[in-house]
Structures are given as C-alpha cells and as structure tokens.
Amino acid sequence: MNAFYDKDILTSLNGKRIVIDTNILAICSxxxxxxxxxxxxxxxxxxxxxxxxxxEFLKGAQTESLFQKKKNFLEFRGFYExxxxxxxYKEVQENALNIARIYSHHKxxxxxxxxxxxxxxxxxxxxxxxxxxxxxxxxxxxxNRIGIISFEHRTLNKPSESLELNHACxxxxxxxxxxxxxKKINK
Amino acid sequence: MTKTAKRNVRKSSEVLKKAxxxxxxxxxxxxxxxxxxxxxxxxxxxxxL
Numbered sequence: 480m481n482a483f484y485d486k487d488i489l490t491s492l493n494g495k496r497i498v499i500d501t502n503i504l505a506i507c508s509x510x511x512x513x514x515x516x517x518x519x520x521x522x523x524x525x526x527x528x529x530x531x532x533x534x535e536f537l538k539g540a541q542t543e544s545l546f547q548k549k550k551n552f553l554e555f556r557g558f559y560e561x562x563x564x565x566x567x568y569k570e571v572q573e574n575a576l577n578i579a580r581i582y583s584h585h586k587x588x589x590x591x592x593x594x595x596x597x598x599x600x601x602x603x604x605x606x607x608x609x610x611x612x613x614x615x616x617x618x619x620x621x622x623n624r625i626g627i628i629s630f631e632h633r634t635l636n637k638p639s640e641s642l643e644l645n646h647a648c649x650x651x652x653x654x655x656x657x658x659x660x661x662k663k664i665n666k
Numbered sequence: 667m668t669k670t671a672k673r674n675v676r677k678s679s680e681v682l683k684k685a686x687x688x689x690x691x692x693x694x695x696x697x698x699x700x701x702x703x704x705x706x707x708x709x710x711x712x713x714x715l
Contacts, residue, residue, distance in 0.1 A: 487671055494683075498703050508700050509700055509701040511694045511698050511701070514690070514693060515694065517688065518690050525682060541707050541709070541711075542703070544703065545703045545704065545707065547702065549700060552685065552696050552697065552700060553685055554686025554687070555686060555687055555690075555693045556684060556687050556689060556690075557687055557690075558684070558686065559677065559682045559683060559684055559685060560682075560683045560684075560685050562683075586673040615712055622708060635701070636708070652669055659707045
C-alpha cells in the first residue's frame with residue numbers, strides 16, 4: 480500500500496498526540512494493508528480516540544457480530560483513549576455552543592453535531608492534532624493545516640478494481656482564529 | 667493558582683490510557699473479518715434497503 484507524504488512533517492509529529500477522525504478509522508478498519516501502513520507511519524505518535532469518534536464508528540454496525548469486531552478493532556495497542564470526565568463534558572458543552580454559532584455565522588449550519596463535539600474537545604487540548612479526510616467541515620477557518628498524507632486504499636464498493644487515492648489532512652486547532660471568529664459574531 | 671492554571675496542570679499531567687493491548691497481527695485478522703462482513707452488509711443494504 481503506497482503512501483505519499485513529507486518525511487519532515489512526520490518527523491515533526493514524533494511524540495505528538497493525534498486524534499483520529501471517524502473516516503480514517505472506517506477505512507483503516509476495512510483495509511489490512513492500510514492499518515499496517517498507518518501503524519508504520521505513526522509508530523512514534525500517540526493515536527488518540529475521541530469518545531464521539533468511537534460512538535460514530537461503532538454506530539454503523541448493523542449486526543451484533545460486526546459491532547463486536549469493531550469494538551475489538553478499537554482495542555489496538557496503538558490507540559489511546561482521550562480523557563473523559565465530568566469537567567471535560569462541561570467544557571465541551573460550553574465550547575460546542577460557540578463552535579455551532581461560528582459555523583452558522585459562516586453560512587455552514589449543516590455541520591454535523593459529531594464534528595462540533597470533536598472540535599469542542601480538541602479546543603481543550605491545544606497541543607493535539609487531528610487526522611481527517613474531511614476537508615469541508617474541518618476547514619482553515621478554525622484550523623491550521625500542518626500536512627497532508629496521500630495514500631492508496633482498497634475500497635469496499637469496488638474491491639476488485641484499482642486502488643483509490645485519499646488525502647488525509649493533519650490539522651491543528653487555532654485559538655487565535657477561534658477568538659477572532661467569536662469576536663466578529665459578538666460585534 | 668488560578669482555575670485555568672490548575673486545569674492546565676491537570677491536563678499536562680493526565681496519564682495516557684491505552685485503548686487495548688491487541689497486537690497488529692491480531693488487528694489485521696479482525697480487519698479482514700470486518701471487511702468481509704461490511705461488504706456483505708453493503709450488498710444487503712443495496713438490495714433490500
């Protein structure tokens with residue numbers, strides 16, 4: 480499985496904590512070559528599981544058997560749980576309202592609740608990164624793009640045909656952009 | 667110490683908790699199985715839903 484990326488960017492992420500978005504989990508969980516590639520690429524990083532991402536990932540399972548297998552997948556030794564407790568819920572809720580207001584103010588009210596909650600939790604951890612395929616919701620309005628990793632992937636729809644090319648963005652929440660957006664709303 | 671400073675100390679000292687201990691080899695077997703079952707699920711959905 481080929482991956483195309485800037486080595487310096489990956490090196491700069493050594494020891495860093497990277498939250499994985501649901502779309503990345505979804506394709507890694509169905510392509511054994513890809514999970515091997517990801518394990519190699521991010522061997523020196525901490526791949527973090529957000530509770531909302533876990534929920535989004537598991538809710539797609541229509542059978543109990545698939546649900547259990549997906550749960551087992553999340554028990555990979557390379558994944559780490561994001562902290563989850565009462566104080567964080569309160570902070571996430573407070574942040575979520577502002578994030579929703581900012582997106583609506585920028586004519587993007589259709590952003591999914593799950594994405595709002597993921598951003599709201601990322602805000603609490605300014606040193607965390609997000610790895611996602613979603614370029615429409617996690618935009619440079621609130622994030623800085625740190626790097627892009629392109630990789631080939633065997634799709635589910637046409638498994639016998641050629642490999643599909645995906646581009647995963649590594650992004651970081653920017654509190655200055657956030658405060659600037661919030662200020663504009665409050666004017 | 668202010669409330670925010672206390673919170674930041676807590677965050678920086680939070681111990682990372684592993685999600686599990688399954689090896690890559692175990693995960694690869696699980697992934698192959700998820701792939702097969704998801705393809706079946708998608709076929710079913712295309713046909714009946």
